[in-house]
Amino acid sequence: AQTVTQSQPEMSVQEAETVTLSCTYDTSESDYYLFWYKQPPSRQMILVIRQEAYKQQNATENRFSVNFQKAAKSFSLKISDSQLGDAAMYFCAYRTPGSGGSNYKLTFGKGTLLTVNP
Amino acid sequence: NAGVTQTPKFRVLKTGQSMTLLCAQDMNHEYMYWYRQDPGMGLRLIHYSVGEGTTAKGEVPDGYNVSRLKKQNFLLGLESAAPSQTSVYFCASSYSDRGNQPQHFGDGTRLSIL
Numbered sequence: 046a047q048t049v050t051q052s053q054p055e056m057s058v059q060e061a062e063t064v065t066l067s068c069t070y071d072t073s074e075s076d077y078y079l080f081w082y083k084q085p086p087s088r089q090m091i092l093v094i095r096q097e098a099y100k101q102q103n104a105t106e107n108r109f110s111v112n113f114q115k116a117a118k119s120f121s122l123k124i125s126d127s128q129l130g131d132a133a134m135y136f137c138a139y140r141t142p143g144s145g146g147s148n149y150k151l152t153f154g155k156g157t158l159l160t161v162n163p
Numbered sequence: 164n165a166g167v168t169q170t171p172k173f174r175v176l177k178t179g180q181s182m183t184l185l186c187a188q189d190m191n192h193e194y195m196y197w198y199r200q201d202p203g204m205g206l207r208l209i210h211y212s213v214g215e216g217t218t219a220k221g222e223v224p225d226g227y228n229v230s231r232l233k234k235q236n237f238l239l240g241l242e243s244a245a246p247s248q249t250s251v252y253f254c255a256s257s258y259s260d261r262g263n264q265p266q267h268f269g270d271g272t273r274l275s276i277l
Contacts (some may be wrong), residue, residue, distance in 0.1 A: 049205070080265065090253060090268035093231055150221060151266060153205025155179075 047072045050140050051154035058127045059162050065112075065124045066157045068137030074098075078140045079113070079120045080151070085133040093135070095122065124159075132161045165189050169254050169269035176244045176276050184239040186254030186271050194257045196221070196266060197229060199250040202214040206253060214239055242277045 048071045058064035070079070075135040096104045096113050103111050108128075112121045124131055137154040167188045176182055186195065195212050198206040208221030212231040226248060228240045236254075241248060251273050254268040 048183070068262060081270075088168040088251065089271075090255075090271075092265045094269075095265060138205070150208045150211075153207075155205050 047074075047077075047139050047141070047152045049137050049152050049154040051135075051137055051157050053157045054155070055158045055160070057160040057162060058124070060127055060129060062081075063123060063125045063129055064159065066124075066126055066135050066137075066159065068120045068122070068154055070118050070120065070137075070139050070152075072118070072139065072141075074141055076141075076147050079111075080138040080140070081109070081111070081120075081122045082136045083133045084136065084139060084156070085130075090136075094122065120141075127161050129161050129163060132159055166266060167254055167256055167267050167269035169252075169272050172270065172273060173273045176241075177244060178244060178276060180244050181240070181242050182244065182274075183241075184252055184254075184274075185244070186237040186239070186256075186269070187235055188254075188256040189235065190258070190267065191234070191258060192256035192258050192267070193234070194259065195231065196257075197227070197237065197239045198253045198255065199223065199254060201250050201273070201275075209239065229258040232266065246276045248274065250274060251274045255257075 050069045077098045079096045083091045093105045108125045110123045134156045136156045138151045166182040173206045195207040195210040200206045210229040218229045245256045251271045254269045257264045257266045
């Protein structure tokens with residue numbers, strides 16, 4: 046079974062600084078998808094960024110980028126120029142590409158609570 | 164643009180009571196999901212649906228039932244609520260089952276069972 050591990054329960058960053066959130070996963074699959082979701086105090090789960098395992102190029106969305114290391118099974122999220130609105134719980138999630146059965150499931154890590162200090 | 168809407172947002176039940184959580188999406192998505200989120204844990208899949216009239220068990224289905232009578236709605240039922248079902252429940256939907264298609268989430272329902 047796939048597992049997702051976020052080893053940092055909490056992180057903090059100064060406004061305008063850069064922070065990196067760690068995520069590792071365990072899988073025997075060669076093809077899969079990885080996601081970072083943001084959950085602010087409003088509770089809504091918001092997709093931040095996604096990465097296809099077959100793509101070597103790291104995904105980027107504005108101030109958010111990932112460092113995807115397939116061999117190491119690592120998928121870290123870098124937030125540049127941190128803003129107060131970035132404060133939230135961040136979840137790393139994994140999914141296999143196929144359909145049927147448990148492939149519909151997103152496997153989530155336990156989350157990292159990010160605090161942004163003014 | 165409503166997206167995924169969950170009702171109610173909060174509810175307190177007594178042990179043994181029943182209730183239904185409603186999820187509605189206006190994106191014409193085929194796939195819908197119910198997750199629960201417990202403290203210190205990520206979201207876990209309860210049940211899912213791959214289309215109108217279909218449902219299937221997820222990771223933690225015991226104590227829950229679901230129905231998808233209309234494409235836009237996915238109902239989660241608790242027939243006899245137990246304190247272990249105290250949690251935050253999230254509904255999600257996606258356009259297809261392709262792995263790169265993101266799941267769009269509702270705002271969650273906080274359910275407390277006394």
